[in-house]
Amino acid sequence: MGRAVHRWRLRVKREQLYGWGHTSPSVADVSEPGSEREVSDALRTNGFVLARGLGRSYGDAAQLAGGHVLVNRLLTKISPLSSEGVITLGAGVSIDELLQLSIPQGWFIPVTPGTRQVTIGGALAADVHGKNHHVDGSIGNHVLGLHLVTPSGAFDVSPNEQADLFWATIGGMGLTGVITSATLQLLPIASDHVVVDTLRFDNLDALMEEMVSHDNDYRYSVAWVDCMTKGASLGRSILTRGDHAPRSETTTLNGPTAPRLKVPFFAPSGLLNQVSIRAFNEAWFRRAPKERSGELQSLSSFFHPLDGVSDWNRLYGKRGFVQYQFVVPDSQSDSVRKAIELLSSSGVPSFLAVLKRFGVANPSPLSFPLPGWTLALDMPVGPGALPSTLDHLDDLVLEAGGRIYLAKDSRLDPSKVRAMYPRLGEFQTIKERVDPSGVLASDLSRRLELLKR
């Protein structure tokens, strides 16, 4: 005491921050720490602090109104890739940057979300999953260890070292501390292509039956479902499954290419509406082959098709959109049908939804996946039935023992969170141990009352 501690060297700018869905922005003091020291200095405050990556969370997970947001893009040190595919990355490295480096050496990220434009720190905080969850689990399952800076000091944590803090940080939405680096086990690949089998289904039941019986034959599997059709064609869908291609004659492996298209400005709100989205879904469905096997697709077009168009979220206009993703346990597969029925009868416009199967959950208390079915949809914010339709869906999901994905949420009723995440209390206890005065928070944690006051 008595000694004035003033090592504030970070340049701080007051800035309005949005999630990827471009709804409910808030203003915070924003800075880019370039060292672990600057991160730990920033955490020594009476105010609130949160780390942010590339802003791909759909809702308010990476915002903190009135607080200090540390944009983690300068911690980008990368260790040499070991011969066993182990690599240590600064948390500000994006998956895109990792793949540029690792694919030519024959290694792929073991789990990737639908975009490469996320940081490693953000990916771990949301415990992202990909098309291979039914086989490989989520990204947390492939982390050998991470470095976490908290208000009560820095820790090296792993599944063996302070395992409870490690798992609370995986999927912990940045509320346990700031991840500064992580060590990942990568996946060996012999090709920069994926061998893809495609099947088209006229209704949901046939699709789900096929997924239950044969998904495990493939490392990657995902179905696109039309949630705007009714009756006999309810849930018509396209199932694509695949695995990394074997070594081919052309032996060079190429990293992802930069986006070719860009949405230069916000489209008028309302451009994407019931009519235009229905037409898109129709075209998408008709374009797909009834059955095709052995098609070679590049890694990018298979895993990250939307990365080909930068700022695609602007197509939804300034009012933005919400993404809704839920999971229900295997025993409640009927809830998937009920959810799609509810959506199609409400007339809420939604692009082809993504349906996939989840495998075993990992030990993280706030991680989203649990064994069963997950459905994700994008819907434009606009006047109409959307808010109440989603509230009904929440009830359906909750009743089935399911939950919704925090990294994508922007509108859940806080009274339903605890039932969806029954281990929230356990998470809070671990968080309080490393952050006793509650410095780490987010607009999401405030809105959903994830932390004790």
Place this chain on the structure above:
Amino acid sequence: MENAFSQPQSVVVFGGSSDIARAIVKKLAAARTRNVVLAGRNQSLLDEAAKEAAEAGVTSISTAIFDANAPLEAGSVVATCFEKAGGIIDLVIIAVGHLGNQLADEKDVAASVNMVNVNFTWPVAALAEIRNRLLEQGSGRILVISSVAAIRVRRNMYLYSGTKAGLDRLCDGLADSLQGTGVSLQILRPGPVRTRMTKGQKDQPFTQSVDQVASDTVKGLSTTKRVITSPPVLEYLFAVLRHLPAPLWRKINEGR
């Protein structure tokens, strides 16, 4: 925090026992509003409003008393209410207003001052403190209840109409000053409404219930529209009326 559909969770209302404010709170409670502070002049009316809010689903309610004739105290009233609400405040409603009695008030110095204080000075004073606090918070919405009568001041109610016009115009500039701060201000201009304040008066054209006003308001709050007019059609009607030649405007406002 406000969610993606602009549904607030925590709301502070000045003029919390006004009929329009009560109806708005009820509608907001049907969505996400659980924490409300109601500030007003009369404790028993506030208690009544609080009971109604609780029935609508608000789980945490407190009340505060203030005197709109004492604008210099507005700052501490705002501070008290924000502290009672605690945490992030998503929406602040200013529903303070007094219709007065034009015929009597226009001859009376004290009554004229009272009209300006209640309809203009107090809200402006409170807005200074609300603005500071929300700017620091980095988020939040302000809803100021004006009136379609503010669009063009009428001779037969120039004290009410004129003081609301002052507030309405000032808020337009205030809202501009908030661009890019995470805070926004919206102006509600209701047409004639059946309320306690207008009890005993004959229904004017376009008179509606507080419930209708509340529906239009909640819909407006989910947008970024600067001005919310209720019923919406009056926006177009008054666009014409405000440009009527003065003799004609005087003529239609002849009735006392």
